[in-house]
Amino acid sequence: MSENLNDEKNKKNKSCVNPIESCLLSLPPKQFTLLSTIFGLILLDDLSINQKNALGNFIVSVGQTMLTAAAQEQSLQSDSENDQICEDIDDLKKQITLLKKELNSRK
Incomplete structure (x- = not known):
């Protein structure tokens, strides 16, 4: 029972510790856009x-920096995934070659 209470306290603490992640970034697109508009108007x-x-x-500038970093991360991740796909294709080609050899040897 006390473990459940501690879990709930930890969840509440986490949401209080990082309100950007728990609240701001979880908003639906329209509400997120509306909030940015309201902040902009307040700052005027x-x-x-x-x-x-x-x-x-x-x-x-802050936004551009974040977008540039995210694009580079995405590019690097994509390159890594592409490398893995190429390796998988090469493995499949080798397996196909082996299967063809095996079929030819049975004829």
Whole structure:
């Protein structure tokens, strides 16, 4: 019984520790987009044009950096998967060659 309570406390603690992952990134696309729009509108208040430009460019730069890193990770993962597929194809070709030899030897 106490283990179940500890598990639930740990789940609650995890969601409190990383609210970006547990709350923000789990939102459906429309709500996620709406939230970003609301944040953008809230940040407009009390900023000069220069501050808005600077902050906007900063946020875009952060996003671009994240997208670049994610694209590279995806590319490397894809290359690794492609290498494995090529190895599997080579193995299948070898098996086919062996089967052909075996069939020819039985004729």
